[in-house]
Amino acid sequence: MASEAAATGSTNTGILGWIERSGNKLPDPVFLFFWLIGILIVISVIASLAGWAVQHPTELTEAGEPVVIAATSLLAAENIQRLWVDMPTTFTHFHPLGYVLVVMLGAGVAERAGLFGTAMRAGVRNAPTALLTPIVVLVGMLGNLAADAAYVVLIPLAGIIFHAAGRHPIAGIAASFAGVSGGFSANLLPGQLDALLFGITEASVETVFGDWTANIAGNWYFIAAMTFVFLPVIWFVTDRMIEPRLGKWNAEAAGNAMAEEQGDRPLTDGERMGLRWAGLAVLFVIGLWLLFTFGPGTPLIDEEATPEARLTPFYRSLVAGFFLLFLLAGWAYGKAAGVINDHRDLVKMMAGAMEDLAYYLVLAFAAAHFVAMFAWSNLGLVLAVNGADFLSSSGLPAWALLAAIILVSGLLNLFVGSASAKWALLAPVLVPMLMLLGISPEMATAAYRVGDSATNIITPLMVYFPLILIFCQRWQKDFGLGSLAATMLPYSIGLMLVGLALTIGWVALDLPLGPGASVFQEIPGTVNPVAPAAAQ
Template sequence: MAEVNATTSAPAPQGWLNRSLNTIERVGNKLPDPAILFALFMLAVWIISWAMSGISFNEIDPRNGKPIQINNLLDGAAFTTFMAKLVNTFVSFPPLGVVLVAMLGLGVAEHTGFINAGLRSILAVTPKMLLTPVLVAVGILSHVAVDAGYVLVIPLGAVIFYAAGRHPLAGIAAAFAGVSGGFSASLFIPSSLDPLLAGLTQASARLSSNPAAADLIINPLNNYYFTSASAILIVFIGWFLTDKVIEPRLKNTAIDGDPANLPKLDPLTPAERRGLRFAVLAMLLSIGLLFISALPASSAWRGTDASLTHSSAPLMQSIVSLILVLFLIPGVVYGYAAGTVKNHRDVIQGMSKAMSGMGYYIVMAFFCAQFIYAFGQSNLGALLAIKGAGALKELALPMGVTLVGIVILTSLVNLLVGSASAKWALIGAVMVPMLMELGVSPDLTQAAYRVGDSSTNIITPLMPYFPLIVVFCQKYVKSTGIGTLIALMLPFSVTLLALWTAFLMCFWMLGIPLGIGASYEFPAIS
């Protein structure tokens, strides 16, 4: 394969964009280790919460209908509660279980050689120029499986690019852009985020004083046409930026990971081809059994409303467990058929190897979990969201400008509050009823929120999966830090924010339907 880590390769372009990104990378990498950074953020939240706990605010918290109040985390009761819940806060941190359980199955599949052989066979028939758009599209498609893209698609993006002779960090960037930057997009298949946001929009609409709000029903697919069309836009943005901006900039970034653990693009041996045939057959049989068991209307995989795709359906709640099984089975079958596994101890060794590589992430996850818990308990994020929405309301700007304002407000709040549902519960409770009174439908307000929520996911270290992406990068480039990843993703974030907002404005101005049962206008109060 092509040598991609040679320091004698052509110099990276030194235009203003590249110089700016290099500066961001240098400054960002001078920050403390991510684990210490989260610890410092937590201390700052404690101090700020203490300083602001005595201040009275007029803003109403939509969660309880009372004036919002900052909670003093240094108060005796609050601090002892924090200490008492410290262990549970860590072990119940959502990304921790998702990552570790999924990595057990992926670890076996990687250790036995199944993933490597499968990727090499795909690369043999896939044109190199189409790797980027396909990877971004798969990242967007992964939203159907909730957070599976973070632990499955992003690391595989690096593997695919490296095996094809391209820089692995560019593969991570392209996959990250699809999985997280395009989080609100959907490649023709609805995601679990659709009913979740629609439910919150419905609740927010009920707060309106408009009499017509009493009969309003929000369809869970009210943004379906817009998010599906957005997926195509994001694929082209990711394709262009990865190939024309990110990869040229990475030319002088040496790959110094352990060569023994990095993929090779060698022809498949007869044993590997035999193992791959049996493994793919085992995977297809497993998926077939899952499909057959989920097909009946009375299937236990379905939720109370008989849906398979609702966030409450057992199938959706079992995605990570299914990743474990659907990679463990073919991984083991491949190992025995190809001769890379002799007994069960080899399988356990693959799991252990995967877990040993997650040690650094586990340390970062501990501090990240404590910070997010403290920040949520302090109410600082809620105050910022409500004050921002209130300020936007008071400006009384033209409708198009207001929609852009919602996008920008959401993108800024997203830098501090990671949960999409938490942000929308706060912002939506103010913006949805306000705009309804001005004649704007909740469907359009929700679409504006989704654009802002996705665009800055990929540049905030406070996003729960951000430390994991840093770890994936360090497998190939050991010096990767927060600044490296932010500089890598900033072009995607800025471009998505600008072009996706313009895309929404085009939908609105041309009257293109946003989704099923959606509208742009709502009967304004006369």
């Protein structure tokens, strides 16, 4: 499928052709990190020889003087020793790794048992015609919890449902693609992506400021708001722009065989029973966490901590909470639907989820060493302090800085498709720098997510872009790469504009981003950068 899509777009010209050609020249994200490690080594040597240094914004000597942190060469004996001796620790202590592995153990069961796919089919099959578009879009955004299942189940199914309703099937594919991928970060609940991104955020904070615990619900309110502002935009673009542009669908162009091929069938009694049991399992886990939080002994509340820190155990338990929720819901569904017969099937599904993460483990190995070596070189602190001082003197308000991050993230997304790979590149500098300007790590993460989502649907380098093209070509054989990009471009522009407006409004009103997470924070110390020796 990918080769056919590539062939379709090989003669494409203009900006889309340039983006595709330029992006194809980039190495795989794994090797991209290795190349960046090589560049980082060279920069660290130059910075060390030039004497780049800053005063640490929070640490003081015993005499009360600011601690001076100098850039360190990664070719210094101590750093070479760290690289080879601590390699297993560097990899296994990479924060996103543990978060993702734990959540995916449960989500893998729910996906393989068929819970995610059945829930999405149930959500859109009997949708009222007048509300067909918003229901497809909403299910697509909520389907992000299902990761890959949303792409391979919902998007082709949306085309079938639109066709059955007498509407253009490609409009259905476009609307669901915009919901699943353009609304990639929008959701009513935190999920796998939150665990992944906040793990990287946590590692980035710790490279400069030491221990900091990520709260994977730190963007909960923000991503819920994204859901409600993105939905009407995608609805409007689909019904008022894309479907009129596509023209009236010729119902004779595709027969019922298309629907049968892509699995448009009523839910079985077992699947309906499975959904009911899965819902009860979800309610059980929610009730269990409420009991742990408010019940006898309040194990998820630290009664002796300050008011701001009392819920820290609750936030840190959410990774385990989502693991248990997905695991029990998937098990309950599979048992009722006849997919899971005994505990051995459950273990096989969990093992299969780990197999799917094989590429991510390789990527995490490279990213972990890039982040660790960035910290060893002290370049993160040097760049963050000097960057914060420059931005502070520029007088730019917080909303302008965050808007710039959104635009840069959206542009970078055209060339590097992986959300985690981009954030691992940007976060080590952006997060500490914004903290030194009083902007919280949660707000930095939220701004990145807006930019990353908006341009997912227009880059041929997005891993599912060729697959979506094939889905469209099943209905219209001459539908090419440029056709798909042109169809999705209005969605991308609309999502970027409302995402910018949402972020600016959120900052202006200083609204909470999630439980215990705010836009601004106390600046961690006084910023007094020391000019590089080469400039003195």
